Amino acid sequence: MKNIQIHSSAIIDPGAKIGELSKIWHWSHISSGAKIGKKVNIGQNVFVSNKVVIGNNCKIQNNVSIFDGVTLEDGVFCGPSSVFTNVKYPRAFIEKKDQYLPTLVKQGVTLGANCTIICGITIGHYAFISAGSVVTKNVEPYALMTGCPARQVGWVSEYGEKIELPLKGNQSFICSKSNKKYTLTGDKLVVDSI
Numbered sequence: 252m253k254n255i256q257i258h259s260s261a262i263i264d265p266g267a268k269i270g271e272l273s274k275i276w277h278w279s280h281i282s283s284g285a286k287i288g289k290k291v292n293i294g295q296n297v298f299v300s301n302k303v304v305i306g307n308n309c310k311i312q313n314n315v316s317i318f319d320g321v322t323l324e325d326g327v328f329c330g331p332s333s334v335f336t337n338v339k340y341p342r343a344f345i346e347k348k349d350q351y352l353p354t355l356v357k358q359g360v361t362l363g364a365n366c367t368i369i370c371g372i373t374i375g376h377y378a379f380i381s382a383g384s385v386v387t388k389n390v391e392p393y394a395l396m397t398g399c400p401a402r403q404v405g406w407v408s409e410y411g412e413k414i415e416l417p418l419k420g421n422q423s424f425i426c427s428k429s430n431k432k433y434t435l436t437g438d439k440l441v442v443d444s445i
Contacts, residue, residue, distance in 0.1 A: 267299075270307065288325065302351075306358070320353040320370065327356050330364035330382065337370045357392070359409060366401075379407040393433070393440045406440050408433060414440075 256274040257263060267281045270289035275281065277295040284301030287293075291305055294313040299305070303317050306325035311317070315329045318337040323329070337351045352371030356362070360374050363382035374380070375392030384401040395405040395413060406414040410428040423434040425445065432443045 294331075312364070319348075320351045321356070322353070323356045324358040324360075324376075326359045328361045330362055330366065332365045333362045334365075334367040335370070336368070339370060361411065377407065377409050379411065391439070393442070406433065406435075409442070 254271045255269050258275060258277045260277045261275045262280045263269070263275070264281060264283035266283035267285045269281065269287045270291065272289055273287060273291040275293045279293050279295065279297040281287065281299045282301040285299045285303050287299065287305045288307035288309065290307055291309045291311070293311045296314050297311050298316040300317060300319045302319035304322045306323055306327065308325055309323050309327045311329045312331040314332040316335065318335050320337045321335050335354060338347045339350070339352065341347060354368060354370050355373040357374060357376040359377040361379045362368065363380055363384065365383045366380045367385045369385070369387045372386065372389050374386065374390040375394065377392060378390045378394045378396065380386055380401065381397035384397050385399040386396060387400045390396055391403065393406050394403045395407050396402065397404050408414055408426040408429065409431060410426055412426070412428070414424045414433055423432050425432050430445055432445050434441045
C-alpha cells in the first residue's frame with residue numbers, strides 16, 4: 252500500500268483495499284473485505300467491517316463503527332461517535348446475518364456527532380444530519396435533519412450552510428460561496444450553477 256499513512260497501533264487485515272493518500276489513525280481496525288477510497292482520513296478507534304465501501308475524500312472521525320452493508324459515497328463526513336446499524340431487530344442470542352439491510356450515504360453528506368443511522372435507508376446527496384439525531388427513514392438530497400426520530404427542518408447548500416429563505420414557488424437562494432442557485436420545486440430542491 253503506497254502513500255498511505257497507517258499508525259502503528261492500527262490493525263489492517265490482509266485483503267483490505269485502501270486508496271492512495273489515505274490516513275488511518277490510532278487503534279483503528281480495517282477488516283479484510285473493506286474497500287476504502289483515496290484521500291480518506293480515518294480517525295482514532297474506528298472499525299470498518301468487511302462489506303463496507305468508503306468513497307474518496309471521506310472523513311471518519313473518532314469512535315465510529317461502520318458495519319457490513321454500509322456504503323459511503325465520495326466526500327462523506329462522519330462526525331465523532333456517529334453510529335450505523337445493519338439489523339433492524341438484533342438479539343445477542345440469535346444470529347441474524349441474513350437480515351442485514353444495506354445503507355447508502357450519498358456524496359457530500361454530513362453526519363453530525365453522535366447521530367444514529369438505522370439500516371436500510373438512503374441519505375440523499377449533501378444532506379446534513381444534526382448531532383444526536385436518529386435517522387429512521389430515507390432523507391432527501393440537501394435536507395437538514397434533526398431530532399429523534401429525525402425530521403426535516405430545512406435545507407442546506409452544497410457548501411454546508413443553511414438556506415435561510417422560506418423557499419416557495421419560484422423563489423431562489425444563491426450561495427455566495429459556490430455560486431449555485433437553489434430553487435424549491437414542489438418538495439424537491441433543484442440546484443443550478445449560475
